[in-house]
Amino acid sequence: MTLAKRIAAVAALAAVVALGCTARADQTTDKLKATLQARLPEVQIKSIAKAPIPGLYEVNLGSQMLYSDATGDYVIAGDLVDTKTRSNLSEAHLADLNKVDFASLPLDRAVKVVKGNGSRRMAVFSDPNCPYCKQLETTLKSIDNVTVYTFLYPVLSPDSVTKSKAIWCSTDRAKAWEAWMVDHRPPASTASNCDTTALDKNLALGHGLNVTGTPTIILADGHRLPGAVSADELNGALARAH
Known part of the structure; x- marks a missing residue:
């Protein structure tokens, strides 16, 4: 057998072994998932x-x-923490698993606000009655050169739905959103013929992306920032994602 044929044979054998290991790994994880899901039905x-x-x-x-x-x-x-680097492996891997394809977000269903040149982009799932969302809006006043796409995500109360509909149906959605969240000026009543199906779609979108709290920030690189982060943290994250 020539050297080339021997190398090809070894490569083929390695591929078969690797495929077998992958199949066994899949069987193990599939069985483990079924076992845990049966024993812990309250979690998904x-x-x-x-x-x-x-x-x-x-x-x-x-x-x-x-x-x-x-x-x-x-x-x-x-x-799970790596003591050599002091890095949180659980947090890092979870962040990678939860990354969102920013380009796939239906930005036409969001309230768009452009600050400065708008070169940095971020999306936010926000409830109009969420105090941390209002805190984030105040923080955003000090952030420049960013385009913010806010998905109205009324999950806290029926009044959140009412306010979200009124904001969505406003002539200037961005101005109505800021007026309520920053200046506490309630939006006008919703017109009876206004189409608010975008809000229902936003709720489905958020559930599909596992958005479990507001505000949830999604950066341009797909990573998330939960909660009302500080201006310094947000600026740093926007710079890394840009």
């Missing part, structure tokens, strides 16, 4: 993969990472 398991620690599997719940042995008999709730 999005995915399961091998953890950096041998014999341990990470269980992705969307907003939280759990860790389990291969049988599903034992589960650990908490963050």
Whole structure:
């Protein structure tokens, strides 16, 4: 057998072994997912993969990472930290798993506000009655050169729906949103013939993206920032994502 044929044979054997390992891994994770989902029906398991620690599997719940042995008999709730780098591996991997394709967002269903040259972009899922959302709007007053797309996401109360409809149906949505969130001036009543189906679609979109709290910021690179972050943190994140 020539050297070239030997190399090809070794490569083919390696591919078969790798495929077998992948199949076994899939069977293990599939079985583990079924076991855990049956034993923990109150949570929705999005995915399961091998953890950096041998014999341990990470269980992705969307907003939280759990860790389990291969049988599903034992589960650990908490963050996995690399002591060499002091980095939170759970948080970092969860952020990657929860990345959003910014280009796929239906920005026509958002309230658009341009500040400065608008070169940096971000989207926000926000409820008009959310105090942290109002805090974020105040913070945004000090942020320049950004385009903010706010998806009205009325999840807190029936009044949130009423206010969201009134803002969406305003002649100037951006001005009505800021007037309420920053200056506490209520939007005018909703016209009876105004189409507010965009709000229902926003709710479905948010649920599909696992938006469990407001405000949730989505940066141009797809990463998320939960909560009312500080101006410094937001500026830094916008610079990294730009």
